[in-house]
Every structure is written in structure tokens, then in C-alpha cells.
Amino acid sequence: MTIYSDQPPIIGLASDRPGAGKTTAARYLVEAHHFRECSVGAAVKAEVDAMVRLHGFQYDESQKEDFRDGLIWWTDFRVRHSSPNYWLQVIIESVAAAGADPMVVSDVRFPEEADYIRSVGGIVVKITRQTSPVHGNSAERKMVGYAFDQVVSNDLSDGGERMFRRLDELVSNLRLGHRLEPKATDMPGVPDAN
Numbered sequence: 001m002t003i004y005s006d007q008p009p010i011i012g013l014a015s016d017r018p019g020a021g022k023t024t025a026a027r028y029l030v031e032a033h034h035f036r037e038c039s040v041g042a043a044v045k046a047e048v049d050a051m052v053r054l055h056g057f058q059y060d061e062s063q064k065e066d067f068r069d070g071l072i073w074w075t076d077f078r079v080r081h082s083s084p085n086y087w088l089q090v091i092i093e094s095v096a097a098a099g100a101d102p103m104v105v106s107d108v109r110f111p112e113e114a115d116y117i118r119s120v121g122g123i124v125v126k127i128t129r130q131t132s133p134v135h136g137n138s139a140e141r142k143m144v145g146y147a148f149d150q151v152v153s154n155d156l157s158d159g160g161e162r163m164f165r166r167l168d169e170l171v172s173n174l175r176l177g178h179r180l181e182p183k184a185t186d187m188p189g190v191p192d193a194n
Contacts, residue, residue, distance in 0.1 A: 009174040010092065010122030011035070014108040016144045020129040021154035021163065026106035028164050033171045036101040038091040040113070044075050085116040092120060102174075110142050123149040125170065127163070129156065 011029065013022040029035040048071055049059035059067055078086045088105070095103050105122075108114050114124040126148040152166045 009102045009171075010105065010117055010120060011103070011170075011174075012105045012108040012114055012117040012122055012124040013127055014114060014124055014143050014146070014148065015127050015129075016146075017129075020127045021160070022106050022127050024154065024160060025125075025127050025152070025163060025167060026104045028160075028167055029102075029104045029171070032164070032168070033102065035104040036095055036098075038095060038103055038105050039107045040075075040087040040091070040105070040109070041107055043087050043090050044071055044078075047078075048074050084112050088113055088116045102171075108143070111146055114143070114146060114148075118149075123174075125149060126151045127154055128152070129154040 013025055015022055026035075026037045030037050045059055048067065051074075052059055075087070083089060091105065092103070095101065103122075105113075105117060108117065108124060117124055124146075126143070126146075128151060150166075150170060152163055152170070154160060154163045
């Protein structure tokens, strides 16, 4: 069991474009540091699956396109009618009830989600990749300009090793209870602000 100075950490992973490597970073934290991976998308799909089963259907990832509009509608409905932080509350409460594992939320897409993670003692890390595509209508675009706690580059030239080393350093600092100073950049060839 990993010992942390106060409470098990919560790390939210975000990006301002899809394909930057949030899922790769989350899987690394799970495998190397025994984090529990959680996602808003999985929580939404679980609720929608429970509802459609009541009517004799079953949500299946192969039918994602058929369910996309319903998933988006249900996500928005819960946020508007329950709480702006409904999905993260569900995730964090379910993990807390299951035990004191560190948690990584692999799909932080809105500033309100990032703010909520911070409000419960977590940090928000931006994963960057120079070659990831930009989608103008992507939810990730909502994070453009957000003041992240840390920025980690996913450099394809080294197979992700630099990103993994930075994540190791981040987790080590969290274990020791060190205050993490915001890191303005972690891009190859760009000096750090600190």
C-alpha cells in the first residue's frame, strides 16, 4: 500500500484537444502507481445503461454512435437538474466508499470539473502533445486558457518515457506531501517557468 502524507491524491487529467494522451497517462498511473482510474464518460454510460435496461435494451460500446445524443443529453440533464458537479461527486464518492486508493480522473473536459477536483484537494494536470488533432467542436476546447496545476508533455519521439518520468515525479511529490508549484510548460525545447 502506498502511504501519502494526508489523503490519497486525486489527479484530474485534462487537455485542450483530444488525442493528447490522457488515457495513456491514466493507465500509466494505474499500472505504475496503483491509482484507481475513473472517468465521467464511464459514469454517464453506467447510468444510461441502467436506464435502458429497464426497457429491455443494453448499452454496448459498439453502439456508441447510436447512443451518443442520449449520452450527451443525459450528461447535460444531470448537470442542470442535479448539480454542476454531479458526475464528479458520483465518481469521487464511489471511490471513497470503496477504500483509500489514489484516484485519477482521466477525462476532465470542463473548467467546472477541474475546479471541483481542486475543491476536494486534488490537482489538475494538462497533458500536451504537439501532434494531436484540433477539433473545433470538441469539449476539450473548453479547457483552453485554464490555469493547470502542472503541464506534462507527451512527446511521441521517446514513446512516452518523458511523460512517464514526469508523472513519477509528480506522484513522488504527492506522496511526500510536497506543495506542487504550478509548472507553466513542459514542452521540449521550451524552458520551464520555474
